[in-house]
Amino acid sequence: MDTSVSDPVCAFESPPRWYSGPQLLSKPTNVQLQGEELTPLSGKPFFHLILSKSHVKPHCRMVLPSKAHQLLPCAMVSLVLTHGGKKWEMVYHGDNCGQKRFDTKWRNFVIDNDLKVGDACLFEIVESDIRMVHIAVHILRGDVPTELLEKVNGETSDTPIVID
Secondary structure (H helix, E strand, O other): OOOOOOOOOOOOOOOOOOOOOOOOOOOOOOEEEOOEEEOOOOOOOEEEEEOOHHHHOOOOOOEOOHHHHOOOOOOEEEEEEEEOOEEEEEEEEOOOOOOOEEOOOHHHHHHHOOOOOOOEEEEEEEEEOOOEEEEEEEEEOOOOOHHHHOOOOOOOOOOOOOOO
């Protein structure tokens, strides 16, 4: 069987029932999920993370993952987060070699968007230079069942959330 075709299901002898062939979109499509609109990425650099307890409560601290360090300036600059047509202004602290982080105004973003442990944030870097950073945030809700949250805390790698 020739698998050199650019069709994503070329490894199947016959396509699965759910597959209707390649789909080409003439323009980006927005998707509505649980009252929130998901917009497609624009092709700009991005990083993502799953929110843990320290990101959302009680201190609402946003220390960025190391994969984000190379995408952002090594300086303390103005930061604008945008989501759902709104914007939040804060400071990005990129001048510390060990920890790149958002200032305490990250808490306002968390509260205004009702972020919870398990939600995923995709941070798309719209603009970044030595004076300011603009990041569009895409939020994917990750509602963890209450019965699981009661059994684990998932705060660190020593106390992970394990699903059997």
